[in-house]
Amino acid sequence: MEFLELPKRTSGNRTYGLTSIIDLGTPTEDLKNILNDYHHIIDTAKIGFGSACVTPNLKKKIDLYKEYHIKPYCGGTLFEKCYYQKKIPEYLTSLRDLGIECIEISNGTLNIPMQERLNIISQIKKDFHVIAEVGSKDSNQEMPISEWKDEMKLLLEAGCDYVITEGRDSGTAGIYEKDGNIRSNLISELIKDIDSKKIIFEAPTPKHQMYFIKEIGANVNLGNVKLTDVLVLEAQRRGLRSETFYLEDRECKLPL
Known part of the structure; x- marks a missing residue:
């Protein structure tokens, strides 16, 4: 229905306006059917937490995502598990063997010192696209806003493509x-000082997604999106749901 005037969306090999899904175990054949229809509105796919270790036909799934031009990567919890067991070299080899070109560096479960994370990033950024997550999975742990900003700036300056704001798949x-x-x-303080095109906001529910769309614009980067919600999200981005009904091009804070 091209006669409607809707907020413009980035397309193709997007660098912002990203929809990053979380794969929580979708069977490969089901995934193929979903991607056949919706691959054009999905940019990256995270194999949730450490589930890549127990995912059947993992290589087949990775190849399927890549066939549809979706960038797959493993959840940060798997990185932390490998760090904890001093298996990072083996982890990197495994990613290469799988054909995965992105890696998430996080400290949501472990308290990995910032300098240690920066050292790892400096060693791997030539071989991988690095995404770094900021924030703890512990709901009782609240970082000061200044610390959020400082970590994000350091990680981006170190060569990360994006920083992810921790939200868990539960949004808690x-x-x-x-x-x-x-x-x-x-959120309002973060986007004052950090380029929002470089932030992926974890938003696991339509309610969370609508907040970021209204606050930042149709082309905000959103992560931990469930596969079943990708069409709903795209409709929200285009002002085709009641909560974003009045979203217009002039209201989109991310310029095209």
Whole structure:
């Protein structure tokens, strides 16, 4: 229905306006059917937490994502598990063997010192696209806003393609309160000092997604999106749901 005037979306090999899904175990044949229809509105796919270790036909799944021009990567929890067991070299070899070109560096479970994370990034950024996550998975742990900003800036300056704001697949930690409410003061402060095109906001529910669309614009980067929600999200981005009904090009804060 091209006669409607809708907010413009980035397309093709997007560098912002990203939809990053979380794969929580979708069977490969089911995934193929989903991607056949919706691959054009999916940019990256995270094999959730450490589930890549127990995912059947993992290589087949990775190849399927790549066939549809979607960049697959493993959740940061797997990186932390490998770090904890001093198996990072083996992990990197495994990613190469699988044909995965992106890696997530996080400290959501472990408290990995910033300098240690920066050292790892400097060693691997020539071989991988690096995404770094900021924030803890512990809902009782609340970082000061200044610390969020400092970590993001350091990680981006170190060569990360993007930084991810921790939110978990439940939306109850990191940038969210225990009850799922968004720490809106934190978000507004972050986007004052950090280029929002370089931030992927974990937003696991349509409610969370609508907040970021209305706050930042149709082309905000969103992560931890469930496969079943990708069409809903795209409709929201285009002002085709009641909550984003009045979204217009002039209201999109991310210029095209």
